[in-house]
Amino acid sequence: MKDFDVIIIGAGPGGIFAAYELMITKPELKVCVIEAGHELEKRQCPIDGKKIKSCIGCKSCAIMRGFGGAGAFSDGKYNITNDFGGTLYEHIGKDLAMDLMNYVDKINMSNGGEGTKLFTTKGSKFKKICIENKLNLLEASVRHLGTDKNFKVLTNLYIQMKDKITFVFDTFVDDIVANSDGTYDVVTANETYSCRRCVVSVGRSGSSWIESICKKLDIKTLSNRVDIGVRVELPAVVFSHLTSELYESKIVYRTEKFEDKVRTFCMNPYGYVVNENTNGIVTVNGHSFDAPELQSENTNFALLVAKHFSEPFKDSNGYGESIARLSNMLGGGTIVQRFGDLMRGRRTNESRLNESTVRPTLNATPGDLSLVLPKRILDGIIEMIYALDKIAPGTANDDTLLYGVEVKFYNMEVAINDRLETSHKGLFMIGDGSGVTHSLSHASASGVYVARLISEEI
Numbered sequence: 001m002k003d004f005d006v007i008i009i010g011a012g013p014g015g016i017f018a019a020y021e022l023m024i025t026k027p028e029l030k031v032c033v034i035e036a037g038h039e040l041e042k043r044q045c046p047i048d049g050k051k052i053k054s055c056i057g058c059k060s061c062a063i064m065r066g067f068g069g070a071g072a073f074s075d076g077k078y079n080i081t082n083d084f085g086g087t088l089y090e091h092i093g094k095d096l097a098m099d100l101m102n103y104v105d106k107i108n109m110s111n112g113g114e115g116t117k118l119f120t121t122k123g124s125k126f127k128k129i130c131i132e133n134k135l136n137l138l139e140a141s142v143r144h145l146g147t148d149k150n151f152k153v154l155t156n157l158y159i160q161m162k163d164k165i166t167f168v169f170d171t172f173v174d175d176i177v178a179n180s181d182g183t184y185d186v187v188t189a190n191e192t193y194s195c196r197r198c199v200v201s202v203g204r205s206g207s208s209w210i211e212s213i214c215k216k217l218d219i220k221t222l223s224n225r226v227d228i229g230v231r232v233e234l235p236a237v238v239f240s241h242l243t244s245e246l247y248e249s250k251i252v253y254r255t256e257k258f259e260d261k262v263r264t265f266c267m268n269p270y271g272y273v274v275n276e277n278t279n280g281i282v283t284v285n286g287h288s289f290d291a292p293e294l295q296s297e298n299t300n301f302a303l304l305v306a307k308h309f310s311e312p313f314k315d316s317n318g319y320g321e322s323i324a325r326l327s328n329m330l331g332g333g334t335i336v337q338r339f340g341d342l343m344r345g346r347r348t349n350e351s352r353l354n355e356s357t358v359r360p361t362l363n364a365t366p367g368d369l370s371l372v373l374p375k376r377i378l379d380g381i382i383e384m385i386y387a388l389d390k391i392a393p394g395t396a397n398d399d400t401l402l403y404g405v406e407v408k409f410y411n412m413e414v415a416i417n418d419r420l421e422t423s424h425k426g427l428f429m430i431g432d433g434s435g436v437t438h439s440l441s442h443a444s445a446s447g448v449y450v451a452r453l454i455s456e457e458i
């Protein structure tokens with residue numbers, strides 16, 4: 001059995017920043033990171049748009065798994081805020097959460113992110129303009145690394161850690177055994193590893209695994225929400241006054257009809273709409289590059305409505321998955337529809353799409369989103385598009401493209417204390433896998449937080 005002081009399961013932002021901080025604060029510790037996916041340079045999705053056009057269900061999805069986690073090919077937007085991206089502050093306090101997110105930003109800046117812009121909503125004139133139009137612009141600073149620089153930062157962090165920390169790639173952790181002497185056995189197909197402190201950072205892709213571990217170790221979990229909606233794509237010029245000052249504007253609208261909240265999410269100026277495959281279900285997402293020569297002429301963002309379930313139905317993610325499956329069934333993947341066609345109650349077909357002035361950045365099936373999305377959600381999205389049209393005229397144009405469906409799945413929230421520790425001493429659960437964070441910045445900050453606690457203790 002291989003013995004370590006600390007074992008980290010998962011090499012996403014949570015696991016990486018936990019490992020990095022341990023290396024800085026206690027270099028003498030024996031730390032091991034076990035990751036189900038590949039090391040960074042071997043992460044390559046086989047879809048090339050020519051020979052392989054759609055997901056072939058690789059054993060380990062290169063987009064979601066491997067060094068860098070789900071964030072490796074993301075837009076690299078680090079939102080420094082307690083207003084969204086997770087509820088880490090409920091455990092560690094708002095000030096410390098902000099300090100840690102700023103600390104992560106500093107590390108990113110000194111490892112390849114230098115020169116990228118930090119945007120902020122503080123003091124923005126758009127706050128007032130939004131309020132005047134029944135829209136609420138949330139407070140945040142956002143560092144946009146871009147997919148290209150995000151990759152560079154991850155490469156640099158790995159280079160610094162690889163000779164000081166034991167990395168085990170392409171290895172799925174099957175089980176965690178809590179021994180009576182306070183140690184943990186971390187069990188994989190080929191080897192069992194042992195440690196006194198185990199940090200579980202398995203992200204969204206580890207959601208069903210973490211649920212089974214919690215059940216086995218008698219750790220309580222709570223049902224979480226699911227966000228359902230569409231990705232909007234329009235000419236970048238429509239939102240350029242907002243994106244050039246704020247980069248990403250997180251805007252919330254309360255609908256007149258149902259008083260539901262609809263929010264913008266993950267705004268990608270001059271970006272691309274992409275498919276996302278979570279356990280075989282194809283949904284939609286977006287990203288953009290920092291380098292101008294790699295940018296598109298469009299901006300995309302999601303419009304999402306949150307759904308919570310409690311009794312007797314608790315499976316929020318199952319509900320989201322069913323809606324995504326419906327769109328996959330009708331469209332063979334993602335569906336795209338012109339806003340004008342949606343409002344006229346007709347599907348978009350190839351010829352209407354070809355005539356559209358907005359050129360789609362994703363090859364999706366033209367169709368009818370009203371056959372997929374529940375009426376209440378669709379009504380909310382339509383109301384918000386008209387509300388956004390007041391601050392960004394052109395949003396409600398007939399040719400604005402809506403891709404569906406976009407679903408944000410959240411893990412079950414794991415019962416952890418203010419140390420992000422479970423009822424088992426020395427067993428920590430951090431990042432998106434814990435259900436507490438849903439973003440790069442919060443997940444990374446949770447890793448730094450736990451690493452510091454461990455360093456102080458040992």
Ligand SMILES: Cc1cc2nc3c(=O)[nH]c(=O)nc-3n(C[C@H](O)[C@H](O)[C@H](O)COP(=O)(O)OP(=O)(O)OC[C@H]3O[C@@H](n4cnc5c(N)ncnc54)[C@H](O)[C@@H]3O)c2cc1C
Nearest residue numbers: 010012013014036065069070071074173203206431432440
């Ligand atoms: C396309 C895309 C774009 C995104 N863009 C942004 C963005 O711009 N800004 C933002 O804030 N967020 C973004 N996100 C979300 C962000 O990537 C996540 O919030 C973040 O990666 C969570 O970090 P994490 O470390 O908790 O988990 P993850 O990044 O999911 O990493 C978990 C790792 O654990 C591994 N793992 C899981 N189970 C096991 C097991 N049993 N054994 C071993 N290893 C295991 C996985 O392989 C994975 O590599 C995006 C996500 C996607 C998919």
